[in-house]
Amino acid sequence: HYLTAPRPGPAVIRVETVREGRTLSTATASLTQTDPDGTEVERLRVLATHTDLSTGPEEVRTTAEMPDIPAYEDCVGMDLAPPEFVRDAPIVHRLAGRLDPDCVGWAVGVPSGRAGTRGWFAFADGRPVDPLALLMVGDALPPSVFDLGLSGWVPTIELTTHVRALPAPGPLRVALTTRNLAGGLLEEDGEVWDSAGRLVAQSRQLARAPRG
Structure with a gap:
């Protein structure tokens, strides 16, 4: 859950183990920053369940x-x-992502109206995508609502990501879709597929609609 907008600078992460099991363990994490007036402000709250994907x-x-x-x-x-x-x-400079030409009409003022973004994800330095990196892949392409002709900041309120498998080497296929924008909010569903044709991550986020 994204609680407040972070600022560049130091942050403190506090982790609490909720449960440890034989195959699954659950923990919470909180990221905080100190404002100029000395007030500690929580930016992010995480609930995560972990397992060893290589043993399933x-x-x-x-x-x-x-x-x-x-x-x-x-x-x-x-x-x-x-x-x-x-x-x-600016994170774009650290990625080697590429977009399906059929999904970039919004960039030249000709959105398709399908509310979808498709493309490839990879790191610019060539490093492999590990399970931790998969958590960001579903939120690394331009928002699908840009394809509706909207532009501007699309702040995430809540993001859930299911890491389903260890990805095979190579760029990842990513598909994002939005089906319902209402009341100033929208959902965005994501699928991430690896080079072996396996669905390795699924995501859903709730976000505020851009004002542009």
Whole structure:
């Protein structure tokens, strides 16, 4: 849960173990910062359940379908995004993400109206994506509501991510969709697929709609 907007600078993380089991363990974490007036302010509250993904059954039964995305080299680099987007999201320079050309019409004033974003995720330095990094993958592409012709900040209120498997090497396919924007709020569902064609992460977030 994203409680208040953080500021660049030091932060304190406090972790509390809730339960330790044979295969699952649960913990909470709180990230706080100290304001200029000396007040400690909580920025983030996390509830996480952990397991060892390498020890689970190998059987996979799924009705999910891997998104059809053009080859990595045929997609549009996120570093080519409008300057104002790159300025507001400097993390773009640390990523080698690419977007499906069919999903970037919003960047030139021609959104499709489908409220979807598809593309590839990878790190610019080439390092592999581990389970911890998977937590951010579903929130690393431009918001799907940009495809509705909206622009601006889309602050996350709550984000849930299910890490389902250890990803195979290589860029990850990512598909984001929004089905309902109402009352100034929206949901965004994400799927992350690895190079072996396996669904390795699922996410859902509740966010405020942009005002643009």
